[in-house]
Amino acid sequence: MSQASYFDEIIDRIDHNSDKWGKYSSDVIPMWIADMDFDAPKCVKEALSERVNEGVxxxxxxxxxxxxxxxxxxxxxxxxxxxxxxxxxxxxxxxxxxxxxxxxxxxxxxxxxxxxxxxxxxxxxxxxxxxxxxxxxxxxxxxxxxxxxxxxxxxxxxxxxxxxxxxxxxxxxxxxxxxxxxxxxxxxxxxxxxxxxxxxxxxxxxxxxxxxxxxxxxxxxxxxxxxxxxxxxxxxxxxxxxxxxxxxxxxxxxxxxxxxxxxxxxxxxxxxxxxxxxxxxGQIWHQELLQYLRANCAYLRQRISGTRIHMAEHEATYLAWLDIREYHLENPHDFFLEAGVGISDGAGFGAPGFIRLNFGCPRSQLEQAMNRILIALDSQS
Ligand SMILES: Cc1ncc(COP(=O)(O)O)c(C=O)c1O
Structure with a gap:
């Protein structure tokens, strides 16, 4: 398996007691809480398995x-x-x-x-x-x-x-x-x-x-x-x-x-x-993760170019901070939920008119979420 495909892999988390995936119905793509949809590094899984097997x-x-x-x-x-x-x-x-x-x-x-x-x-x-x-x-x-x-x-x-x-x-x-x-x-x-x-x-x-x-x-x-x-x-x-x-x-x-x-x-x-x-x-996994996240961030920026969504310089985190004030949405959380994407509403952080979007996920998931977001915004403007 190539390194990129490690992060491309879709992991079904629906029945995992996951805060992220349990919050909404299964037809919604959850892009909110700061939790990535990637497997932990292999070294972590191996160390945990070994400790589990000790039994005490x-x-x-x-x-x-x-x-x-x-x-x-x-x-x-x-x-x-x-x-x-x-x-x-x-x-x-x-x-x-x-x-x-x-x-x-x-x-x-x-x-x-x-x-x-x-x-x-x-x-x-x-x-x-x-x-x-x-x-x-x-x-x-x-x-x-x-x-x-x-x-x-x-x-x-x-x-x-x-x-x-x-x-x-x-x-x-x-x-x-x-x-x-x-x-x-x-x-x-x-x-x-x-x-x-x-x-x-x-x-x-x-x-x-x-x-x-x-x-x-x-x-x-x-x-x-x-x-x-x-x-x-x-x-x-x-x-x-x-x-x-x-x-x-x-x-x-x-x-x-x-x-x-x-x-x-x-x-x-x-x-x-x-x-x-x-x-x-975990260093090699970490370096590969950063590369993947950089590419996701660039992809996101490309998808919003030409729209009225604004994103300032993005230096760190997998949490995009998007200014959607020009769309004048009354309730951005519910608006995007209706479109099938669970986002964090900026109001919860003290900034109504912004949304936070978690791009720590396989590219295909980000692509699907962006399709839904942009179609919804297009249809209301
Ligand atoms: C800035 C910041 N601090 C703390 C936390 C959560 O920390 P913990 O899960 O260790 O309580 C988060 C989670 O998103 C965070 O973004």
Missing amino acids: YGYSYAPKSLVQAIQEHCLQRYQWSPSSAHFIHLPGLVCALHLCVRALSEPNDRILVPSPVYYHLTKAPEMSDRKLDRIPFVLKGNRWSVDLDSLEESCKKADASMLLLCNPHNPGATVYTREELLAIHELAQRYDLRVVSDEIHCDLILSAAQHIPFASLNDDAAQRTVTLMAPSKTFNIAGLGYAFAIIANSQLRQRFNHARAGLIPAPNLFALVAAEAAYRH
Whole structure:
């Protein structure tokens, strides 16, 4: 089987208890949640089978070899060397976002979140009696990025205490440049904000951009930042549940650990096995995946050219951020559902008039979904 056909293969997920495929009836193509319709890397499947065959599934801890595999990955890909003592293993990243807000800020503090954004970054402050300032993402040239003047205005408010960053940004597909990160850090330092940096999409860079962990910028950034990462998006193993936090500041680490004790369970043993196999042996699969996603992204751009759908530069993630405001749809979600495609409505991220389309799927599926979307838009205009 050629490498391209590995990702071209249609996998029937209808009876798999899949969130993505179970949400709608079987005649709808689901292109919403951040979950790809690809098999996990062979190295992951083999490592899991081996562990399943051992037959004893007792309480497990994250082995040193997993941390080493992640450290090697961080060094190779971002020239960053976090200490093994600063790792905290988690069953997912969302719980860590909520925990950071509750453990590392105070009730009524103001939390700053560049937005539109993955909804848990705004839910975390909203659900814990904090104030939320959405900092607008604006088009600079043809690329979405945070409006630094608005960020500074919010930083100046006396109760501002924390910035939740999503880098690469979802949705919007932006990878912050070093210059942008340094400007954000300068504000965080000047106004003494803690930074929680959700970097779950950091290994899904489709352009020439380079991912720079916020904590790797300099010593001050390392001391005020909680970095959250996971192999789940990159290697399509989200259902196994594994993420990790890196917290260099011992006080912040202690507060985080104190808040999670007894509430947040350790990751399950299969998640640990899969994560280590992916980071150690998944590189070739990963490179091939990126090539496939780049081609899907180019295909999508070609399909929307000549329409009134606009898509800015797409630097990372398999989640296209499409501006469909010129079509004036009252309810884009229901409109596209009627056409047989399940999309994420931008309103859910704070941006009505946009949709997010997951192109992490075989090309033929993307083609079919685009046919349905474009026919539906054509017929209403
Ligand atoms: C930015 C971001 N953070 C977190 C998550 C989910 O993390 P987890 O499944 O580990 O809780 C997602 C999933 O789409 C995401 O896009």
